[in-house]
Amino acid sequence: MLDFLKKKLDSYISANLTKVQVVRLPERMGLIRARLAGAKKASAEVLIFLDSHTEANVNWLPPLLEPIAEDYKTCVCPFIDVVQYETFEYRAQDEGARGAFDWEFYYKRLPLLPEDLEHPTEPFKSPVMAGGLFAISQKFFWDLGGYDEGLDIWGGEQYELSFKIWQCGGQMVDAPCSRVGHIYRKFAPFPNPGRGDFVGKNYKRVAEVWMDEYAEYLYKRKPNYRTLDPGDLTEQKALRKRLKCKPFKWFIENIAFDLPLKYPPVEPDDFGFGEIRSIAAPELCVDSYMKQRDQQIVLKECVKNTKKKGEQNFTLTWHKDIRPAGRSLCWDVSNPDDRAEIVLYPCHGMKGNQYWKYDVENQWFVHGSNPRCLDCDLGNKRLYVTECDEGSKTQKWRFENVNLNSIMNWDNIGPP
Missing domain, CATH: 2.80.10.50 (Trefoil (Acidic Fibroblast Growth Factor, subunit A))
Known part of the structure; x- marks a missing residue:
């Protein structure tokens, strides 16, 4: 498999995709830092992040660019359709939902608002992106500091960037007319990097920088996070202060206002x-x-x-x-x-x-x-x-x- 990522890949790219450049890292650095390395090489006004196991559908690009042309502080996510793991069959998802999370940081969904349902082809505001498929102005991405380089391998980066976008003066929308298929794999195709609970450390890093007093709800459900070392947060906290970013309470009350109703920070008793x-x-x-x-x-x-x-x-x-x-x-x-x-x-x-x-x-x-x-x-x-x-x-x-x-x-x- 790795042989195809070397000379064979270079030969294919040079023959068929002349505008594409392959960026290689000196060692395994994980998804987040690999994306940052690619973004630093990019020269266009808009950055588009996609996974390798995706398939862009017909006319997928213009709906991602239009909201950014209207306001460069807008991040735009496509609708993510399903590519069947076993057969590669392409299947459309439902009519959409707003991204959210529960207090263990599992990705969840909130229903569309009535005004969104009245205009089903128009982009609608979403509190959190589903993963790593999105378009963003290069200027705005770097104004926000890009991804936090302290996040290791993968995990939590979609929350970090989503919170940062909303709390620091931007907005995020989903574009129903942009469709990208995604293969939902049944197993991880790569070995564990052997760096301990890197996902938990990432989650704590995001919580400590962006969630203020709401971080406590995460720790109550994941008490082991309290003892994890999230690394040096000085630069990220300075960025938040420099950009005059709003508190997380503002995000919950104004952007994800119905999230506490569906995913209460303090859960009621079961029946x-x-x-x-x-x-x-x-x-x-x-x-x-x-x-x-x-x-x-x-x-x-x-x-x-x-x-x-x-x-x-x-x-x-x-x-x-x-x-x-x-x-x-x-x-x-x-x-x-x-x-x-x-x-x-x-x-x-x-x-x-x-x-x-x-x-x-x-x-x-x-x-x-x-x-x-x-x-x-x-x-x-x-x-x-x-x-x-x-x-x-x-x-x-x-x-x-x-x-x-x-x-x-x-x-x-x-x-x-």
Whole structure:
């Protein structure tokens, strides 16, 4: 593989891409510093950053440039479509969302605002970029100091740059008419650099420079970050002072104003947790052992107080979804047909296919706003959702630990 990055690559570039220059670093320095090295060589008025595993779609460039031509302090991100890892099939994403984060620094999404929905082809403001695909004026990029050179390898750079753009007088938008496909790889194609928790150090570096008192919410969820050494922050803090950048509270209240509602800094209690045991067959429990994305959950013999293996501890979270304990996969039903099966899918916290409620009186797990109930076929131990029926014993489930106070206050907790 590395052979193709040397003479063969140089020969191909010189024969086919005459305006392209390959920049080589003396040693492995990671994504962030590699991008900085490329930016320092660039001479155009606008810098465009893309990953190597992307495919730019038709007419992708003009929509990225127009907002910058109108205001050079604007950073513009394309819509990121999906290139299937196994087949290279190109698939459009949804109609967009505003970038955000939770308080462990996982990337999240916020719904579009009503004014954005009225003009679906126009760029819309977004608090945080999804990753590393964007266009920015060279002048503005370097006015902001570029990427923080103290960030190592990868991780946190999209938050650092996003916060810096907004807090230091710029703005960031997503351009729906610019589409770039991205391969979401199922594994890292490169070895661990052996530099300890470099992502955690990067996150702490971003938090210490840009998040003010809000950094404490990150540390409460990741207490090990408190003891990490983020390196020398003198230059970054001086940059923030020199540019007269706004406080992070301003960013939260004015740019990401709905983020605390969807991802509260202090999370409310969950609605319940523990095993979900069938009333009709008390020896059987819902189980997701060894199940991954797009795989169905099933009924299995209950494992509590036995030596049997299983994954039968679930949480009905304040997001109003159900997750195996300690995992970020949720029960998901996308099929509207009767007896639709339940699969695991990455949690999005936006209800929809992942909206569940526990009906304490009927002992039902109710799915969706067009409600159907969790049911089962005891013969083949299959789970599915179907029309709720007060006379059906197979729709009744004993939920091990129910927070009755939270259940009674359902409408005032989590997503509306």
